[in-house]
Amino acid sequence: LISLQTDGSSRMNISILTVFPALYEQFLETSLLKKATGAGIVDFNLYRFADCVPPKKRIDEPACGPGAGMVIRPEVVEAAVDVAEKKSGRAFKIFFSPHGTKLDQKKMRSIVKKISEQNKTHLMLVAARYEGMDLRVEDEYADEIISIGDYVLMGGDLPAMVFLEAFLRLVPGVVGDQESVVEDSFTGPFVDYPNYCLPVQWHDRTIPEILRSGDHKKINVWRTEQAVKRTLASHFDWLRHSPVTSDQKALVRSFIPPHYVVLMHDQVMTGPEKIVGTTSVTSLDIHDIARSAATYGIKKYFLVTPLLDQQKIVAQFLEFWHEGGGVTYNESRHVAIKEVVVKASLELTIAAIFEAEGKMPLVIATSAQKSPRDNCITFHDQGVVWSHDRPVLLVLGTGRGLTDALLAKVDFVLVPVEGCTDYNHLSVRSAAAIIFDRWLGLNPQ
Ligand SMILES: C[S@@+](CC[C@H](N)C(=O)[O-])C[C@H]1O[C@@H](n2cnc3c(N)ncnc32)[C@H](O)[C@@H]1O
Numbered sequence: 001l002i003s004l005q006t007d008g009s010s011r012m013n014i015s016i017l018t019v020f021p022a023l024y025e026q027f028l029e030t031s032l033l034k035k036a037t038g039a040g041i042v043d044f045n046l047y048r049f050a051d052c053v054p055p056k057k058r059i060d061e062p063a064c065g066p067g068a069g070m071v072i073r074p075e076v077v078e079a080a081v082d083v084a085e086k087k088s089g090r091a092f093k094i095f096f097s098p099h100g101t102k103l104d105q106k107k108m109r110s111i112v113k114k115i116s117e118q119n120k121t122h123l124m125l126v127a128a129r130y131e132g133m134d135l136r137v138e139d140e141y142a143d144e145i146i147s148i149g150d151y152v153l154m155g156g157d158l159p160a161m162v163f164l165e166a167f168l169r170l171v172p173g174v175v176g177d178q179e180s181v182v183e184d185s186f187t188g189p190f191v192d193y194p195n196y197c198l199p200v201q202w203h204d205r206t207i208p209e210i211l212r213s214g215d216h217k218k219i220n221v222w223r224t225e226q227a228v229k230r231t232l233a234s235h236f237d238w239l240r241h242s243p244v245t246s247d248q249k250a251l252v253r254s255f256i257p258p259h260y261v262v263l264m265h266d267q268v269m270t271g272p273e274k275i276v277g278t279t280s281v282t283s284l285d286i287h288d289i290a291r292s293a294a295t296y297g298i299k300k301y302f303l304v305t306p307l308l309d310q311q312k313i314v315a316q317f318l319e320f321w322h323e324g325g326g327v328t329y330n331e332s333r334h335v336a337i338k339e340v341v342v343k344a345s346l347e348l349t350i351a352a353i354f355e356a357e358g359k360m361p362l363v364i365a366t367s368a369q370k371s372p373r374d375n376c377i378t379f380h381d382q383g384v385v386w387s388h389d390r391p392v393l394l395v396l397g398t399g400r401g402l403t404d405a406l407l408a409k410v411d412f413v414l415v416p417v418e419g420c421t422d423y424n425h426l427s428v429r430s431a432a433a434i435i436f437d438r439w440l441g442l443n444p445q
Helices: 022-028 031-038 074-088 105-117 135-141 157-169 178-182 216-234 236-240 246-255 283-295 308-322 331-337 346-357 382-386 404-409 428-440
Strands: 012-018 042-048 060-062 070-072 092-102 122-126 144-147 259-264 268-270 275-277 300-304 340-343 362-365 392-397 412-414
Touching: 012 022, 012 074, 012 157, 022 031, 022 042, 022 157, 031 042, 031 157, 042 074, 070 074, 074 122, 074 135, 092 105, 092 135, 092 157, 105 157, 122 157, 144 157, 216 236, 216 246, 216 382, 259 283, 259 346, 259 428, 283 300, 283 308, 283 331, 283 428, 300 346, 308 331, 308 340, 340 346, 346 392, 362 404, 392 428
Parallel strands: 012 042, 012 122, 092 122, 092 144, 259 300, 259 392, 300 340, 362 392, 362 412
Antiparallel strands: 060 070, 268 275
């Protein structure tokens, strides 16, 4: 936890500037917020915009330009800010708007840190209504502009309350049991583990045996595993945007279903007429995709070619890197290429995975065009795929891409890799690297 009060004495004054102060009255009188006020940790002051302007003066004006909507006047916000700062000193000011920075636990912690570094003991939350505020007040006053999600509410009051609850959990003394805050979801890269309470049996559901074992060490291991599993199922984006240690990476890897990749030199379209046929292997593809596959924890990289002379060429190449001079010539290259296997068909590739894993893989094809079928998945659908608890085989095409017949047989087709242009003719090596990264990559903030 970050300490807000650097001198350990002064309380946090929280001013809320709003059109509707009545919305907060019960909220501030409830549970931990009331306790925090009672304990002298925080003090709340509500300011109604209408009370900060002369009687009968409107607080809003029609938005300039075409279109409907009323906007809160800048002088009104100015007057309310002045009144609140006169009473409680210079404030750290937070405005709420859908266009602001999305609030999450990292953002929350960074705000708490800023307030503490600036030695501020006055926090001001400014809640708009109607079409929002005149932009100039945000430019003039806001230390932070916060959105609580990509949806539009009627006003900034619920965002202010959401912010307050998240903020106050991080203020020492507000939540009685600090341990529960330290173990909260999003404190690290994972969500919280599941909790149960008595009775042991409810409907046909029983508390997991392990929690009743009394073996704290085992319970902690189980809880960590559950937290990782839940994170992978529904919060992979949080995990991939969080810093993770090497041990955490290994733990995560052990719960992601095994991934394989196959590069098809068969069942592909070739030439300008897109004739179904075969293509030649290239050493560049083998090197580069093997290195990408190793980076993203892909267990094996299969090359499919039905042509015997091509298989022979690959076998020679692999011999050098698996057990020949390549092992000592470039060890890290050996580490990547030792997972490359050549097969005569996709069916034999799938059979090899079945033999290794005891389960048939889910087959995900890739294509530069959007699939017209309804088996299309996006780079946000890992949870859907991983919930099947089956190995995953990513299929990459060469030549002009995988044939329609093959695309019709697979479980899923990934959306094409795209940038902000209409061009996406990537080499398979580049496409592979981007696909692996979008599907499995970590990108910590
Ligand atoms: C009706 S909204 C204005 C919506 C505005 N026309 C837009 O599309 O961005 C009025 C006010 O509610 C608050 N608000 C609405 N949705 C919000 C969100 N997701 N996060 C933070 N504040 C929000 C803001 O204070 C906003 O100025």
